[in-house]
Amino acid sequence: MEVGRRIKDVWIQKFSKKTIGEIIAYQSPRIVLVRQFDNKRVNFGNIVLLKDPFAPIKLGVALDYIGRDESILLRILEIDVPSELKDDISKSLKSISSNTAAVLEDDHILNKLDAESYLINVVV
Numbered sequence: 001m002e003v004g005r006r007i008k009d010v011w012i013q014k015f016s017k018k019t020i021g022e023i024i025a026y027q028s029p030r031i032v033l034v035r036q037f038d039n040k041r042v043n044f045g046n047i048v049l050l051k052d053p054f055a056p057i058k059l060g061v062a063l064d065y066i067g068r069d070e071s072i073l074l075r076i077l078e079i080d081v082p083s084e085l086k087d088d089i090s091k092s093l094k095s096i097s098s099n100t101a102a103v104l105e106d107d108h109i110l111n112k113l114d115a116e117s118y119l120i121n122v123v124v
Helices: 002-011 083-093 107-112 115-123
Strands: 017-027 031-036 047-051 058-068 072-079 100-104
Touching (some): 017 072, 031 058, 047 083
Antiparallel strands (some): 017 031, 017 100, 031 072, 047 058, 047 100, 058 072
């Protein structure tokens, strides 16, 4: 039965997500630049999964667009991952490529992550 559960965990993801682009740079403090794959707009405050093979589990909040490279560049503010979500987010990251970003589309996690409160804490 343990094998069946492990297979299910790999194929059934906890969170719905859509890959939006490639992580191309880090700036300080806690800013990530993502080159989007297409020109579809990511809204301010969207929660984003960030998969970096050399860093711990990361989430971000979409801020704004800052220019163009080969495509449009999205600026994302890194936020801490709540401890109660680390396991589920870690499983979700398995299904996206390294150095990519994906917008979370699942209401379950979005209810637990209030982007505005993260931004207020950063500003204060």
